[in-house]
Amino acid sequence: MAIETEARWVPIAVSCDILDGTVIPARLPTGPIAVWRSASGSLYANGDxxxxxxxxxxxxxxxxxxxxxxxxxWRFGADGACQKIPAHPKVSPPKTINCGPLPVTEANGVVWGAATSPVDAPDQFVGHDALRSLVVAASTDAIASACEGEWVGEAIAVTLGGQNTILLLNPYGPAEVLVIALVPRGLTAPDLVRVSTALEALRRSAEAVGEAA
Ligand code: FES
Structure with missing residues (x-):
């Protein structure tokens, strides 16, 4: 995979999927990363x-x-530096041992990561919050074609389950995309279920489009 040096925010996860005191795998165009939330709730990312x-x-x-x-x-802090090597408890780890901290932030209930620090904040989708994520085994073009949505920058605006939905896209490869759906804030539980069901249907349609291409 080509190394991308561009400093831009990429949607990598839904905020509520990373609980305090947990770590998850995620991906940037530059490769796999680990995203973790400390016990106090602070969010960090580093190379995986x-x-x-x-x-x-x-x-x-x-x-x-x-x-x-x-x-x-081996134990790493917020700055990526190794703080402790259990096999050598009396040794202070050299500062050169570092797991590579990466920029990470949250907006609209979405976790955004970047390979290098972007100048601007991530895109803001006023009045929308993240509903869920899913991985689609198709290209971004196949997803756009399947939903007949409208491109808004690098996202797609589409009506799903009767709701104005924003699809954030993080291509993992030519035929694999992480999709994070944003829906209007304050929807009822049945509305959320309808959007989620429509999103699953969209996944199947996009994958069928990809297979037929
Ligand atoms: S491989 Fe991570 S501490 Fe040894």
């Missing part, structure tokens, strides 16, 4: 590779305000 022996940090665990690797327990 432990600088020790390359274990995926997204398979680790959060302790207080630090992220620990599942393999040998």
């Amino acid at each position: 590779r432990c600088p020790h022996r390359g274990m995926r940090l997204s398979q680790g665990f959060v302790r207080g305000e630090t992220l620990s690797c599942i393999y040998h327990g």
Whole structure:
């Protein structure tokens, strides 16, 4: 995959899917990342590779305000620096051991990440909140074609389940896209179910479009 150096925000997860004290895997165009929320609720992201022996940090665990690797327990802080090496408790880890902190922020109930710090804030969708995410095995063009929506920058505006819905897109590859649906704030539970059901139908249609192409 080509290395992207452009500093732009990419939608990577739904905020409520990352509880306090947990870590999840996510992806930027530059590659896999680990996104974690500390016990106090602060959000962080870093490369998904432990600088020790390359274990995926997204398979680790959060302790207080630090992220620990599942393999040998090296512990990393908010700045990515290694704070503790359990096998050598009297050693202060050199500052060169760092898991590479990445910019991350939240807006509209969406977690946005970037490879390098963008100048501007992520796109704002006033009055909308994230409903859910799903991965579609199709291209962004197939998704747009299947829903007959309108491009709004890098997102698609479409009516799903009778609601004005915004689809944020994070292409994982030519035929795999993370889609995060934003819906108007304050919808009832039945409305949310209708949108979610329509989103699943859209996934099937987009994947059928991709297969037929
Ligand atoms: S591989 Fe992560 S601590 Fe060893």
